[in-house]
Amino acid sequence: MTLRTFSLLKGMPVFTIKGERIGTVHDLSISEMGQVTGLVVHQQALFKRAFHLKLDDISSFGPDGIVISQQDSTLTKVPADSICLSKDELLGRxxxxxxxxxxxxxxxxxxxxxxxxxxxxxxxxxxxxxxxxxxxxxxxxxxxxxxxxxxxxx
CATH class of the missing domain: 2.30.30 (SH3 type barrels.)
Incomplete structure (x- = not known):
């Protein structure tokens, strides 16, 4: 069992298994039941776009980056019912x-x-x-x- 903290993940780069950088971890999404459901990733583009990355789609959490198995079906919009640590100001509560x-x-x-x-x-x-x-x-x-x-x- 490996434990993670949000503070160590924030700002970490996210890569595909083919080595393509798709963005950095910006937030942690949590269900109403208090379960971490995924990561909010900001993509590098002209306009910053936030995407949701489900925990199931992550191949590995490394010390210097996160690797996902595939990009196409993995990145989705942040679910409307998810609660984010930073965006919804859980940190500091x-x-x-x-x-x-x-x-x-x-x-x-x-x-x-x-x-x-x-x-x-x-x-x-x-x-x-x-x-x-x-x-x-x-x-x-x-x-x-x-x-x-x-x-x-x-």
Whole structure:
């Protein structure tokens, strides 16, 4: 099981298996159930275009780039029902436990690269404080104002 964080993926180049660069990772798309569904890739063109890349279409996550098996059918429009970490301002949103404890501001997410399951959240209390990693075995509740996560064994 390999874990990934959004902060390490952001800005990473995306290549086809034939070596053609198709863009860079710009955002992470998450379903309403709190599952990572894919990456938002900005293509290099006259006008920046954003495309959705499903996790299933990724051949490998390397330390310096991401490789996809084929380009034609892989790049689609970002699904209307997906939630994006940056665009929808999940990063910086307050995390609460289901018991109402304030856990900090969301700084990053840790997920299983093939399954898309978010297993931990990196939070901070502010600009000069250290970050904390909070593990959760349950999907988050992505609310308009906060994110509720289960931090207790169930």
């Amino acid at each position: 307050m995390l609460f436990s289901e018991m109402g404890e304030e856990l900090g501001l969301l700084q990053d997410v840790y997920f299983k690269e093939k399954m898309g399951t978010i297993i931990a959240y990196e939070t901070t209390d502010g600009f000069f404080s250290e970050s904390t990693v909070i593990e959760s075995k349950q999907p988050p509740a992505l609310g308009k104002d906060t994110i509720i996560v289960s931090v207790y064994e169930q």
